[in-house]
Every structure is written in C-alpha cells, then in structure tokens.
Amino acid sequence: MKKRQNVTIKGTKDGIVLHLDDSCSYYELKKELDEKLSENQRTQTERQLTPVKVDVGNRYLTDAQTEEIKDLIRQKKNLVVDKIESNVVTRAEVDKLKAENEVVTVARIIRSGQILEVPGDLLLIGDVNPGGTVIAGGNIFIMGSLKGIAHAGVFGNDQAVITASSMQPSQLRISDCLNRAPDNPQNNEKREMECAYIDDNHQIIVDRLQVLINLRPNLTRLEGGH
Amino acid sequence: MGEAIVITSGKGGVGKTTTSANIGTALALQGKKVCLVDTDIGLRNLDVVMGLENRIIYDLVDVVEGRCKIHQALVKDKRFEDLLYLLPAAQTVDKSAVKPEQMHKLINELKQDYDYIIIDCPAGIEQGFQNAIAGADRAIVVTTPEVSAVRDADRIIGLLEKSQTVESPKLVINRIRNHMMKSGDMLDVDEITTHLSIELIGIVADDEEVIKASNHGEPIALNPNSKASIAYRNIARRILGESIPLQPLEEANKSVFGKLKKFFGVR
Numbered sequence: 001m002k003k004r005q006n007v008t009i010k011g012t013k014d015g016i017v018l019h020l021d022d023s024c025s026y027y028e029l030k031k032e033l034d035e036k037l038s039e040n041q042r043t044q045t046e047r048q049l050t051p052v053k054v055d056v057g058n059r060y061l062t063d064a065q066t067e068e069i070k071d072l073i074r075q076k077k078n079l080v081v082d083k084i085e086s087n088v089v090t091r092a093e094v095d096k097l098k099a100e101n102e103v104v105t106v107a108r109i110i111r112s113g114q115i116l117e118v119p120g121d122l123l124l125i126g127d128v129n130p131g132g133t134v135i136a137g138g139n140i141f142i143m144g145s146l147k148g149i150a151h152a153g154v155f156g157n158d159q160a161v162i163t164a165s166s167m168q169p170s171q172l173r174i175s176d177c178l179n180r181a182p183d184n185p186q187n188n189e190k191r192e193m194e195c196a197y198i199d200d201n202h203q204i205i206v207d208r209l210q211v212l213i214n215l216r217p218n219l220t221r222l223e224g225g226h
Numbered sequence: 227m228g229e230a231i232v233i234t235s236g237k238g239g240v241g242k243t244t245t246s247a248n249i250g251t252a253l254a255l256q257g258k259k260v261c262l263v264d265t266d267i268g269l270r271n272l273d274v275v276m277g278l279e280n281r282i283i284y285d286l287v288d289v290v291e292g293r294c295k296i297h298q299a300l301v302k303d304k305r306f307e308d309l310l311y312l313l314p315a316a317q318t319v320d321k322s323a324v325k326p327e328q329m330h331k332l333i334n335e336l337k338q339d340y341d342y343i344i345i346d347c348p349a350g351i352e353q354g355f356q357n358a359i360a361g362a363d364r365a366i367v368v369t370t371p372e373v374s375a376v377r378d379a380d381r382i383i384g385l386l387e388k389s390q391t392v393e394s395p396k397l398v399i400n401r402i403r404n405h406m407m408k409s410g411d412m413l414d415v416d417e418i419t420t421h422l423s424i425e426l427i428g429i430v431a432d433d434e435e436v437i438k439a440s441n442h443g444e445p446i447a448l449n450p451n452s453k454a455s456i457a458y459r460n461i462a463r464r465i466l467g468e469s470i471p472l473q474p475l476e477e478a479n480k481s482v483f484g485k486l487k488k489f490f491g492v493r
Binding site for chain 2: 109111112113114127129130131132
C-alpha cells in the first residue's frame with residue numbers, strides 16, 4: 001500500500017505552498033516535513049529567499065507548535081515562512097474577536113478616579129467627569145460631555161475615533177497618539193458634537209462630527225439598505 | 227428603626243463637621259431623636275463644635291472594643307430634652323482601630339433607639355471613609371464652590387455608588403459667596419449640580435456667624451436669625467421629606483435663582 005502523503009509541496013508564482021495533512025498525528029507530520037524539506041534542500045542551489053505559505057487545513061496549532069513548524073522551515077536554507085493558515089480558531093479567539101467588534105453600551109457617569117475599559121467600541125450614555133477615564137479597543141462615542149480622558153484604539157488601532165456631544169477633554173489618546181487640552185483655554189466657545197481622529201501626519205485632530213463620514217467610511221456597519 | 231446618614235466630602239475643610247453638627251441639631255429641633263457619631267478617630271472635633279468636649283468619658287473605640295456599653299459613651303446634649311446625643315471619636319488611637327464590620331454593628335444598634343444617626347466622616351478615601359459609610363443608609367456629600375472640592379466630591383460619589391449599600395447621595399453646597407458666584411469667579415450652583423448630577427438638598431452661604439458659633443460650641447442652627455441657620459434647618463426638613471424651595475441667596479441674581487427654581491420644579 002502506498003503511504004499517504006502528509007506533506008504536499010506546491011510551487012506557485014508567489015512562492016512555495018506547503019499543504020500539511022490534518023488527519024495524521026502532529027509527530028508524524030513534523031517528521032515528514034523535516035524529511036521532505038531536507039531532500040528538497042539538495043535540489044536547490046544558492047538562490048534568493050523563497051517565501052513559504054503553510055496551509056494546515058483543519059488542524060489547530062498551539063503557539064508552541066506554530067513556533068516549532070516555523071523553526072523547522074527556517075532551518076532550511078532559502079526558506080522563510082510567510083504565514084501559517086488554519087481553518088480552525090479556538091473559542092477564546094472567537095470570543096476575543098467578537099468582543100473587539102462589539103459596541104458596548106454603558107449608561108453611567110464616569111466619575112473622578114473611575115476607569116471604564118471595553119475591548120470593542122464604547123457607547124457611553126452619560127458623562128466622563130474630570131479625572132475619569134474611558135478606554136476602548138475600538139471607537140468611543142460619548143453622548144454626554146467628555147471632560148476626562150478618553151483613549152480609543154488602545155491596542156494600536158490608528159483608525160479609531162472619539163466623538164462626544166460636548167468635547168472638553170483633559171486628554172485625548174488614540175492608539176499611541178496623545179493630545180491634551182491647552183493650558184489656557186482661549187475662549188469659552190462651545191465644543192459641541194465634535195470628533196477626534198488621527199490624521200495623515202499622525203496627529204490627533206478635533207473637528208466637526210460630520211467630517212468622519214468621509215474620513216472613516218468604515219464606521220458605517222449598515223449592510224444593504226439604500 | 228432609625229436611619230443612618232453619613233456626611234462626607236472627600237476633601238478636608240469643606241465643612242463636614244459643621245454640617246453634621248448643624249443637621250443633627252436641626253433634626254433635634256424638629257423633635258427627632260438624633261445621635262451624632264464622630265468617626266474621625268484620632269482627629270475628633272465634632273465634640274468641640276457641639277461644645278460637649280469636657281463631658282466625654284468613653285469613646286467610640288471603647289464601645290467597639292467592649293470596654294463600655296454604648297449608652298455609657300453617649301454624651302447627652304443638655305440643650306435638648308433627651309433628643310440629641312453624641313458618640314465621640316477616640317483621640318489617642320488612629321483610624322485603623324476600627325473595622326467596617328464593627329461600625330456596621332454599632333450603627334445598627336444605635337438605629338434601634340434613634341430616629342437619625344448622623345455620621346461625621348473623616349476626610350480622605352481610606353479606612354476612615356470605609357468605616358464611616360459601612361453602616362450608613364443614606365449619604366450627604368458636602369462640597370464648596372471650588373474646583374478641587376467638586377473634583378473630590380465627584381470621586382466620593384463614585385465610591386458611594388460603587389458601595390451600593392448607600393442609596394443615591396444628596397448634595398450640599400457649602401460656603402457660597404454670592405458676589406463671587408455672580409461675577410463668575412466661583413462655580414455656580416447650577417454648574418456644580420449639573421457636573422455631579424446628583425440631587426441638591428441644600429445650599430449654605432458663607433457666613434462669619436458659623437465660625438463664631440462653632441468656636442463657642444453652639445451650632446449655628448440654634449440661632450434662628452442667621453441665614454446659614456435657616457439653610458441647615460431647611461436641609462433637615464428636606465431630609466424629613468418636606469419639599470422646600472431653595473432659599474434665595476442675598477440679592478440673588480434673578481436668572482440664577484430662576485434656574486434653581488426650575489431645577490426643583492417650583493412654579
């Protein structure tokens with residue numbers, strides 16, 4: 001009986017694709033991968049680095065296993081791992097992803113000394129008082145007045161925005177940018193219905209709410225419709 | 227079964243002790259049986275403001291540690307017929323001498339015999355504060371029209387809301403100087419109330435008589451001719467559930483007062 005191949009190597013114009021079978025044991029797979037790559041090496045002479053895409057099908061690789069596979073491939077000359085693709089994700093990852101894409105609604109006043117943190121977008125029905133902090137992985141929408149600190153896109157999302165009905169923050173932070181209120185507020189102009197975003201120069205800009213319609217079209221999540 | 231009300235502020239020096247003494251006195255004037263409890267252990271002075279300092283034999287820590295019975299430690303105010311008592315704080319130890327559970331038990335015992343327990347809270351948010359709110363059913367937050375005091379009041383309200391044992395706190399704005407509020411040099415009542423977004427239960431004007439009275443050990447609430455006294459008496463009546471419009475500040479700016487009236491839904 002012909003032994004079934006656990007590792008298939010395909011060449012494409014973008015590089016090599018390694019298909020790793022998902023029904024064999026991980027140990028077998030590793031062994032075969034090592035063998036296959038070793039014999040492959042001989043045929044290759046000094047050439048440029050070849051990117052490798054690894055497709056593991058319906059197999060879930062732990063972080064340690066991913067590292068092992070990567071190491072194994074890297075040890076061979078001329079090969080560099082581009083990415084590892086798997087059809088499977090863990091429940092924890094899905095929950096995290098879901099949380100990051102959710103809008104959390106909170107009806108409360110964030111008072112001095114309080115911190116409200118959400119993984120995704122935050123819709124706050126209430127105020128952020130001076131000394132209070134709101135932090136979100138995504139955008140922050142405040143229906144009341146923002147007088148404290150707001151930090152949007154805390155995991156490094158430069159596209160995140162902050163909006164408030166009354167914008168008088170002590171500090172605005174988006175991703176790794178920071179902007180603070182001027183020490184001498186010039187006049188008591190009303191700062192109503194405003195938004196803050198990061199512009200092309202990596203600076204936080206505060207502007208009318210309506211500019212977001214053009215700047216961040218991704219904010220619209222309505223699918224279909226007219 | 228009585229009700230325990232904690233008087234707190236976060237920031238020091240805004241008039242917690244004066245407010246406690248006067249609200250207690252005003253409630254007693256209304257014929258309620260009141261016990262004042264000073265929880266500022268180590269820095270007691272409610273007894274001084276009440277003029278009861280030299281009658282103290284036992285204190286709160288003695289009661290908590292079982293060295294005496296509650297009634298032995300209570301100091302009776304002779305100006306009232308069996309209506310006003312004070313449980314003084316200890317002066318020799320510090321705030322860590324008492325635990326919140328012990329305070330809770332103590333206040334519950336007092337609630338059996340009194341209509342109102344007024345708890346004077348120390349400044350800060352540490353153990354002393356935790357002790358003071360442990361047994362309280364309601365809270366009154368005192369602030370002055372200063373940014374720092376309002377900031378601290380905000381923090382305290384947050385902590386009170388988190389504790390969940392105390393029902394939504396009420397606000398007293400103390401030491402109002404009308405001319406400064408009018409000129410915009412001081413935060414105005416409206417601004418503070420909107421900012422803290424809790425119910426306003428009273429405003430007290432800055433009055434030299436208050437300081438004079440405190441130094442004589444006679445709460446200003448006993449003097450019916452002072453504006454501050456009326457303010458405290460009104461607070462007491464609002465605590466009892468009466469709805470009384472806010473007293474106009476001297477030469478009150480029409481629009482400010484109008485806003486206040488509107489805020490309370492008066493006419």
